[in-house]
Amino acid sequence: MYCIIDGQLSKNCTICFAGTGASMSIFVLLHLGNSLQHPLLMAPFGASCVLLFLLPNSPLSQTKSVIGGHLLSSTVGLLMVFFMAHFPVKFFGKISSLMMNVAVALSVGLAISLMGALNIVHPPAGANPIVILLAQQSADFQLFPGLSGAVILVLIALSHQKLIQFFILKSRSPKNNSLERTHD
Numbered sequence: 001m002y003c004i005i006d007g008q009l010s011k012n013c014t015i016c017f018a019g020t021g022a023s024m025s026i027f028v029l030l031h032l033g034n035s036l037q038h039p040l041l042m043a044p045f046g047a048s049c050v051l052l053f054l055l056p057n058s059p060l061s062q063t064k065s066v067i068g069g070h071l072l073s074s075t076v077g078l079l080m081v082f083f084m085a086h087f088p089v090k091f092f093g094k095i096s097s098l099m100m101n102v103a104v105a106l107s108v109g110l111a112i113s114l115m116g117a118l119n120i121v122h123p124p125a126g127a128n129p130i131v132i133l134l135a136q137q138s139a140d141f142q143l144f145p146g147l148s149g150a151v152i153l154v155l156i157a158l159s160h161q162k163l164i165q166f167f168i169l170k171s172r173s174p175k176n177n178s179l180e181r182t183h184d
Contacts, residue, residue, distance in 0.1 A: 004171045009164065015054070021160040022049035025153055029145070032152070038144040042131055044070070045149055047124035052157035060122055063154050065115075069122025070150040073111035074142050077132030080107040084133075104133045 003013040026041065026049065033040035048070075051061040059065065080103050089099045107129035115121045132141055 004168055009168065017160070017164055018053035021053040021157065022046075024160075025049055025053075025156045028156060029149055029152060033145070033149075038148075040145045040149040040152060042128075042145045042149065044124040044127040044131065045145070045153055047127070048122065048150070048153055051122070051124070052153060053160065056157065056161055061157075063158075065120045065122040066125075066154050067147070067150045068118065068120035069115050069125035070128060071142070071147055072114055072118065072120060073125040073128040074132060074146040076107050076111040076114065077129030078137065078139055078142060080104075080129065080133055081136060081138075100133065104130055107133060 003010055009017065026046065029041040029045065048066060051058060052066065055061055084099070084103055089096055108126055111129050112126050115125065128146070131137070
């Protein structure tokens with residue numbers, strides 16, 4: 001199996017490197033979060049890894065989309081939590097499940113619309129309001145794991161891409177042609 005064909009990563013190597021990058025990112029977020037005693041991982045980051053590592057050149061994987069999308073959609077979710085706490089529609093002392101369902105649905109729709117309007121579309125971020133509302137997260141969620149986790153993910157993904165580019169350039173040197181094959 002050759003990893004580099006005509007100066008490009010083969011499909012199999014791209015898939016392996018994507019899985020390695022995603023695994024490394026999730027490990028770093030978990031380990032660093034445990035060390036700092038602040039959560040840095042949330043479920044939508046798994047889906048962000050799919051885009052960042054498997055489709056790094058997609059508009060959905062760009063830094064402004066990943067960080068902006070997560071930040072914006074988390075803000076929408078937190079504003080809805082605030083709204084529900086200050087203007088609750090309660091039945092028998094509890095927030096009605098119907099109102100919670102409406103709040104979740106509206107916040108996801110609003111987050112998606114705002115990401116589209118601001119050109120910072122990142123599909124995994126659409127899940128942030130769901131996570132925030134169902135878990136009744138506090139404003140701290142915006143920083144941990146929201147913003148900090150997204151920034152760390154982007155930094156790891158950018159470093160990962162630079163490492164792959166270095167690997168490709170190194171393979172082009174005349175001394176190291178064992179990994180490269182050209183089509184005849």
